[in-house]
Amino acid sequence: MTHKTILITGCSSGIGLDAARRLKALGWTVFAACRAAADCTAREAEGFVSPQLDYADPASLAACAADVLAQTERRLDAVFHNGAYALPGPLEDIPAEGMRAQFEANFLGWHDLNRHLIPAMREAGRGRILFNSSVLGLVGMKYRGAYVATKFALEGYADVLRMEMTGTGIDVILIEPGPIETAFRKNAIKQFERWVDWKASARRAQYETSLLDQLHKGGSSKVQWPASDVTKVVVKALTANRPRARYGVTSPTHAMAVARRVLPTRALDWVLSKG
Secondary structure, three states: OOOOEEOOOOOOOHHHHHHHHHHOOOOOEEHHHHHHHHHHHHHHHHHEEOOEEOOHHHHHHHHHHHHHHHHHOOOOOEEOOOOOOOOOHHHHHHHHHHHHHHHHHHHHHHHHHHHHHHHHHHHHHEEEEEEEEEEEHOOOOOOOHHHHHHHHHHHHHHHHHHHHHOOOOEEEEEEOOOOOOOOOOHHHHHHHHHHHOHOOOOOHHHHHHHHHHHHOOOOOOOEOOHHHHHHHHHHHHHHOOOOOOOOOOOOHHHHOOOOOOHHHHHHHHHHHHHH
């Protein structure tokens, strides 16, 4: 596995950071991209090359891609799209501007970065594009609609890109985690406070009695899996001779994949409403 190169986004913490550290230990040259300059500095102190990358900033994407391709002499082996966030709340309370921002960061920026990297992978005749999706790319859940929409879009996008890359040597792979122990909820609360005017909502009483508490404390399930569980699957996807199109991570993802296939829609709605 020595001399392999990978660009990983969202390496300030959580899944991206864990994957970056593990792959570096295995001999990969890891470009551990972060959105904030302070986080890039922290990664560089660990010995990573850490370009700044903000999925919502096209200039940042172009600069990061150009820098990484220059340092690898256009021989980048893989990219792991990981940086994302959630904007929680009932869909009727999500302003269009907030939804646009969610898609810029969780979907459109990923596409933009691909367009910078795929030509070099085509030239090399090989490459792997990994997308960190979610169990919420398989099923929807209440009050997570904006995030769900981006992940459903990503699932379809990856399926089409995988078919279109047939014969190029480029593999397209979806990683689908369930609940992972990260700073995800803390970041989601910040987005909620930025975008959702809950006091003006028709659901104000519901916010006061349950939704705000659910936002801050989580749902009924408190079980979370470590980020290292995702990393193990990422390593498999990067090293398999013939990688699978999808890798589920955690038992909730596997359970929901089965439920999506076998349950009628209304029955699935009922099951999901309990979570």
